[in-house]
Amino acid sequence: MTELTIAMPKGRIFEEAYQMLIDAGFNLPEEVEMSRKLMIEIPEEKIRFILAKPMDVPVYVEHGVADIGIAGKDTLLELKRNVHELLDLKISQCYIASAGLPNTKMNEIAPRIATKYPNVAMDYYKEIGEQVEIIELNGSIELAPMIGLADRIVDIVSTGRTLKENGLVEYERITDVSSRLIANPVSYRMKSARIQDIVTRLKKIVN
Numbered sequence: 001m002t003e004l005t006i007a008m009p010k011g012r013i014f015e016e017a018y019q020m021l022i023d024a025g026f027n028l029p030e031e032v033e034m035s036r037k038l039m040i041e042i043p044e045e046k047i048r049f050i051l052a053k054p055m056d057v058p059v060y061v062e063h064g065v066a067d068i069g070i071a072g073k074d075t076l077l078e079l080k081r082n083v084h085e086l087l088d089l090k091i092s093q094c095y096i097a098s099a100g101l102p103n104t105k106m107n108e109i110a111p112r113i114a115t116k117y118p119n120v121a122m123d124y125y126k127e128i129g130e131q132v133e134i135i136e137l138n139g140s141i142e143l144a145p146m147i148g149l150a151d152r153i154v155d156i157v158s159t160g161r162t163l164k165e166n167g168l169v170e171y172e173r174i175t176d177v178s179s180r181l182i183a184n185p186v187s188y189r190m191k192s193a194r195i196q197d198i199v200t201r202l203k204k205i206v207n
C-alpha cells in the first residue's frame with residue numbers, strides 16, 4: 001500500500017472530517033486533536049496526517065507535501081490553488097454573503113467592503129459591476145460596519161446568529177460553502193488507486 005499524507009484543517013471542520021474517515025472504515029485513534037501534535041502517523045493505515053490552519057490546507061496540497069486534504073470551498077474560491085476537487089463531503093455547510101447595517105445604501109464613491117475573503121469579494125463586486133475598496137481583516141468581521149470601518153462585509157453565514165447579535169442584516173447571498181476532498185494533481189496520477197479507494201469509501205457515507 002502506498003503511503004499517503006492527508007492535510008486536515010484544525011478547528012471546526014476537523015472533528016466531522018475525522019469522523020467521516022472513521023466511518024469510511026479507516027482504523028484511526030480517537031481524540032487525535034486533543035494533543036498539540038501537528039503531525040500524526042498511522043502506520044497500520046499507511047496514513048500520515050498533517051494538521052493545518054484551514055486556509056493553509058490548499059497550499060500544502062498544491063505543493064504536494066500533502067497528497068490530499070480537506071478544505072472549505074471558501075478557501076478554494078479564495079486561494080484559487082491548483083488542486084483537484086474530488087468530492088463534496090457536505091460537512092461544515094454554510095454560505096458566503098454580503099451584510100451590513102439595516103436600511104443602508106452603499107457609499108456611492110468607492111464603498112468599503114471588510115472581509116477575510118478579498119478575492120471572493122472582489123470577484124463578486126466585479127461581476128455585479130460595483131467598484132469597491134476591499135479592507136482585509138482576519139476575523140470578527142461583523143465589527144466593521146458597526147464601528148464605521150466599512151459599508152458592507154463579505155463573510156461566512158451559518159445560523160445567522162453572529163449577524164443578528166451584531167445588528168446586521170444579510171444583503172446578498174454570494175455562494176454556498178461546504179468542505180471538499182482535494183488532491184494534488186501529481187499525487188492523483190501517481191497514487192490513483194489509493195486516492196480512488198478513499199473517494200469511493202467516502203462517497204458511500206456522504207449524506
Ligand SMILES: Nc1ncnc2c1ncn2[C@@H]1O[C@H](COP(=O)(O)OP(=O)(O)OP(=O)(O)O)[C@@H](O)[C@H]1O
Nearest residue numbers: 010011012013054072073074075092093094156158
Ligand atoms: N459558522 C460556520 N459554520 C459552519 N462552517 C463554517 C463556519 N465558519 C467557517 N466555516 C467553515 O469551516 C472552515 C474552517 O473554519 P474555522 O472557523 O475553523 O477556521 P478559521 O476561522 O479560518 O480558522 P482560524 O480561526 O483558526 O484562523 C471555513 O473555511 C469554512 O469552510
Ligand SMILES: O=P(O)(O)OC[C@H]1O[C@H](OP(=O)(O)OP(=O)(O)O)[C@H](O)[C@@H]1O
Nearest residue numbers: 139140141155156157158159160161162
Ligand atoms: O452565522 P453564524 O452561525 O453565526 O456563523 C457565522 C460566523 O462564523 C464564523 O466566524 P468564526 O466563529 O470562525 O469567528 P471569526 O470571527 O474568528 O472568523 C464567520 O466568520 C461568522 O462570523
